Amino acid sequence: MDLSGVQNWKPQQDNYSNRVVSLTPGTMDFFQKIGIKKHLELNRTHGYRDMRVWDGVTGASIHLDSTILDVKEPSIAYMVENVNVQHAALERIEECRSQGVKIDLFQKTKVASINKETESKEEGLDLKDWPSIQLDNGKQLKARLLVGADGINSPVRGFAQIESLGWDYNAQGVVATLKLDPDRLESNLTAWQRFLPTGPIAMLxxxxxxxxxxxxTRPEIAKALKAVSPHDFCNIVNAAFRMSHVDLKYLYQQLTAGKSCDIGAEYTWREEVAKKSLDEQEIFEREYSLPPQVIDIQENSRASFPFRLRNAEHYVTDRVALVGDAAHATHPLAGQGLNQGILDVQSLSQWIEKGTTEGQDIGSIHLLRQYASERYLRNIMMISSCDKLHRLYSTDAAPITWARSIGLSAVNQLDFVKAEIMKYAMGIEYNGAVRQ
Known part of the structure; x- marks a missing residue:
């Protein structure tokens, strides 16, 4: 990998990468602890304090407002470009190296192979069965502990012969960077999510x-969304947050069939019908209960990616540990993928520190199992929760929509339950106090 683009990154005003992540306060606290946060471009780090989530079929909703929590930092999460995090991490590495910490950074090279070391002795160490990594530049590395943070198709996991279980969803995520109605800038501290039968849409x-x-959404709809004009894309995003799922279904059919359809006219007409019986105050209240209107899309920011569910059969073997996507992948509807990976890293690093302090072999399976037992069940819970939510909202069948709407509306009335949901989502230790 060539890191020069990350190292030389200079943020441009009004131009954002479409590769962004939602970082919890817990993750930001960890970044503070390890010295990364101070290198982040904080003016490109945008916190949001509340979330409005609603059912696209019934309209049942929940409002998660972090101001009900008795915490110093009210942000539920922070939206950050991936390159901002990567740049900050590299800056921290260079800072450590300047202070005499030995860190070797390999770039513009790939792992050619990973094998078990067969030599039993080298420089007084018993290296038998240590992972031996051969790079395509001719260098060879031997590791007391090999950490696989190498993605969903992890070569490290393959070397360790750890099975990865799961499936691919019949869905893709369409991402883009949007420009919003300037008259609604005060609303840009809110995250919005609407669950449609074809899949959730979120504006962050x-x-x-x-x-x-x-x-x-479904692959054929994702393909059509990437192909329409920027003007039509803005209109259909606005429609996805405002129009009924029946009207949206009609638009999908026109798009995927390649039929000529004036999306702007369809959207405008339906908005006029929706507002026709409302007075000025009701129109105002309706508009502010919905996300700001999208007025433009950043050039070349549209892209899509497949959704997958994966979980490794186990996270460790002797001298190997898996973290992040190498260990697990979940549906991104909760925005927790990277945060779960950071929690893996935090846990593993603490056990390595403990092992080092006590003079243990940090590659020992006995030590690594402590990390696995700490993270495996927690990750399973997150994966399972996201999968069940996806399945629950991927239908417009009447009995299911009725039941989920009753449940969502009931939870919305219970601040103590919403506080627990936010605590979990924010990744923080919380004493349970709720502001009255």
């Missing part, structure tokens, strides 16, 4: 006047 605040969208 990215900065003053900008937002990132993640639209989970």
């Amino acid at each position: 605040p990215l900065g003053e006047g900008y937002a990132s969208i993640v639209w989970s």
Whole structure:
């Protein structure tokens, strides 16, 4: 991998990468602890304080407002460009190296192979069965502990002969960077999510006047969304947050069949019908209960990616540990993928520190199992929760929509339950106090 683009990154005003992540306060606290946070471009780090989530079929909703929590930092999460995090991490590495910490950074090279070391002795060490990594530049590395943080198709996991279980969803995520109605800038501290039968659509605040969208939908709809004009894309995003799922279904059919359809006219007409019986106050209240209107899309920001569910059969073997996507992957509807990986890293690093302090072999399976037992069940819970939510909202069958709407409306009335949901989502230790 060539890191020069990350190392030389200079943020441009009003131009955001479409590759963004939602970082919890817990993750930001960890970044503070390890010295990364101070290197982040904080003016490109946008926190949001509340979430409005609703059912696209029935309209049942829940409002998660972090101000009910008795915490110092009220942000539920922070939207950050991937390159901002990567740049900050590299800056921290260079800072450590300047202080005499030995860190070797390999770039513009690939792992050619990973094998078990067969030599039993080298420089007084018993290296038998240590992982031996051969790089394509001719260098060879031997590791007391090999950490696989190498993605969903992890070569390290393959070397360790760890099975990865799961499936691919019949869904893709369409992402884009959006420019919002300038008259609604005060609303850009809110994340919006609507669960449609074809998949959830989320608008996440990215900065003053900008937002990132993640639209989970069927592959054929995703393909059509990437092909329409920027003007039509803006209209259909606005429609996805405002129109009934029946009207949206009609638009999908026109798009995927390649039929000529004036999306702007369809959207405008339906909005006029929806507002016809409302007075000025009701129109105002309706508009502010919905996300800001999208007025433009950043050039070349549309892209899509497949959704997958994976979980490794186990996270460790002798001298190997898996973290992040190498260990697990979940549906991104909760925005927790990277945060779960960071929690893996935090846990593993603590056990390595403990082992080092006590003079243990940090590659020993006995030590690594402590990490696995700490993270495996927690990750399973997150994976399972996201999968069940996806399945629950991927239908418009009447009995299911009725039941889920009753449940969502009931939870919305219970601040103590919403506080627990936010605590879990924020990744923080919380004493349970709720502001009255």
